[in-house]
Amino acid sequence: MEFIVIAAVIVVLAVVLAVLLVPRRRRGQVAPPAPRPGVDYQPGVGDDATAPVEEQRTPLSDVQLPEAEPAEAPVEPVIERPEPAAGRLLRLRSRLARSQSGFGKGLLGLLSRERLDEDTWEEIEDTLLTADLGVTPTQELVDRLRTRARVESIASPDAARTVLREELVALVDPSLDRTLRTERHVEDGRPAVVLVVGVNGTGKTTTIGKLARVLVAEDRDVVLGAADTFRAAAADQLTTWGDRVGVPTVRGPEGGDPASVAFDAVKAGIEQEVDAVIVDTAGRLQTKVGLMDELGKVKRVIEKHGAVDEVLLVIDATTGQNGLVQARVFGEVVDVTGIVLTKLDGTAKGGIVVAVQRELGVPVKLVGLGEGPDDLAPFDPEAFVDGILG
Ligand SMILES: Nc1nc2c(ncn2[C@@H]2O[C@H](COP(=O)(O)OP(=O)(O)OP(=O)(O)O)[C@@H](O)[C@H]2O)c(=O)[nH]1
Numbered sequence: 267m268e269f270i271v272i273a274a275v276i277v278v279l280a281v282v283l284a285v286l287l288v289p290r291r292r293r294g295q296v297a298p299p300a301p302r303p304g305v306d307y308q309p310g311v312g313d314d315a316t317a318p319v320e321e322q323r324t325p326l327s328d329v330q331l332p333e334a335e336p337a338e339a340p341v342e343p344v345i346e347r348p349e350p351a352a353g354r355l356l357r358l359r360s361r362l363a364r365s366q367s368g369f370g371k372g373l374l375g376l377l378s379r380e381r382l383d384e385d386t387w388e389e390i391e392d393t394l395l396t397a398d399l400g401v402t403p404t405q406e407l408v409d410r411l412r413t414r415a416r417v418e419s420i421a422s423p424d425a426a427r428t429v430l431r432e433e434l435v436a437l438v439d440p441s442l443d444r445t446l447r448t449e450r451h452v453e454d455g456r457p458a459v460v461l462v463v464g465v466n467g468t469g470k471t472t473t474i475g476k477l478a479r480v481l482v483a484e485d486r487d488v489v490l491g492a493a494d495t496f497r498a499a500a501a502d503q504l505t506t507w508g509d510r511v512g513v514p515t516v517r518g519p520e521g522g523d524p525a526s527v528a529f530d531a532v533k534a535g536i537e538q539e540v541d542a543v544i545v546d547t548a549g550r551l552q553t554k555v556g557l558m559d560e561l562g563k564v565k566r567v568i569e570k571h572g573a574v575d576e577v578l579l580v581i582d583a584t585t586g587q588n589g590l591v592q593a594r595v596f597g598e599v600v601d602v603t604g605i606v607l608t609k610l611d612g613t614a615k616g617g618i619v620v621a622v623q624r625e626l627g628v629p630v631k632l633v634g635l636g637e638g639p640d641d642l643a644p645f646d647p648e649a650f651v652d653g654i655l656g
Pocket residue numbers: 464465466467468469470471472473494497500547548549550608609610611612633634635636637641
């Protein structure tokens with residue numbers, strides 16, 4: 267019996283030992299080295315640290331690659347294509363009629379009165395002066411009208427309109443050459459250079475943007491020069507105008523030398539063989555001497571490339587007589603070749619056209635009739651007078 271108990275204890279101990287020892291031996295075992303891809307076997311898709319090497323692997327040659335995603339097409343900026351500007355003043359006549367109707371209709375009403383007495387002539391004179399026609403042109407016009415009233419019957423509205431129209435057109439002077447020189451020079455292929463000057467806020471930058479559109483509509487290649495380095499936003503504004511019609515803008519660092527930007531713009535225009543380079547300038551008048559020195563320098567530096575073709579003076583029509591003073595100051599420094607009268611949609615003082623032409627002896631070539639991109643029109647005396655008379 268004792269023997270049996272001892273034998274049973276031995277069996278139990280043996281079982282316990284077997285259970286305890288077997289796992290310990292396994293933990294101590296050194297695992298065989300993992301086969302190395304590329305050394306011990308051809309690497310396959312799906313090889314990674316955890317994948318059992320025994321797993322079936324796909325050879326590279328059998329791998330199906332996903333179809334290449336079609337490359338996203340670059341978003342082309344939408345380049346606007348404005349309508350040509352010829353006859354635009356006629357189309358914008360309603361703008362003139364709206365802003366100048368007081369002036370035109372008032373004159374017509376007075377002139378078609380049955381009796382043109384001295385009081386009426388005085389009223390006519392006052393109306394013309396209020397419209398900023400200026401003293402001398404007003405006197406000339408009243409004298410002409412008086413003469414015609416004496417020799418012709420102008421008492422009917424139709425007759426008064428015909429006479430007034432003829433006399434106003436003559437005063438605006440259709441004989442002046444209003445061509446804008448924006449064509450490439452035939453002799454050497456150099457682009458036309460247009461320098462735009464004027465007091466700040468008159469609408470220079472806006473006018474250049476609109477003018478670029480006019481030229482693009484006529485199939486011309488244009489480069490813009492942002493030489494108003496005084497106001498960083500002016501260069502941004504100009505660049506935005508240019509981008510809309512695919513016209514590049516040359517600009518410099520804020521506060522940089524305007525003459526250098528203007529020079530670079532013309533240089534770029536020559537290299538790119540464009541038709542016209544339009545240069546914007548700063549226009550702060552509070553430092554009159556500084557401003558004028560700067561303008562003179564810009565012009566001189568540009569002229570190292572060749573003569574400037576147009577110097578356009580931008581005048582805000584709503585500033586009245588002040589605009590004339592500005593015209594005088596600018597005229598002393600640069601040879602102005604044309605006037606751009608902006609904001610004519612916002613004033614009844616259309617007489618400024620005549621006054622400023624007389625002041626500078628140069629023609630109004632363009633007029634601004636609104637803030638819209640195509641609200642700039644080549645000036646046409648007859649369409650202008652028709653707009654005034656409604
Ligand atoms: N109603 C009207 N507004 C205009 C016309 N032309 C320009 N403007 C507005 O006048 C404001 C001034 O125009 P800008 O082009 O910035 O003037 P700027 O002369 O370049 O001014 P600086 O860059 O400060 O020298 C803007 O709000 C234009 O939209 C126009 O013919 N009619």
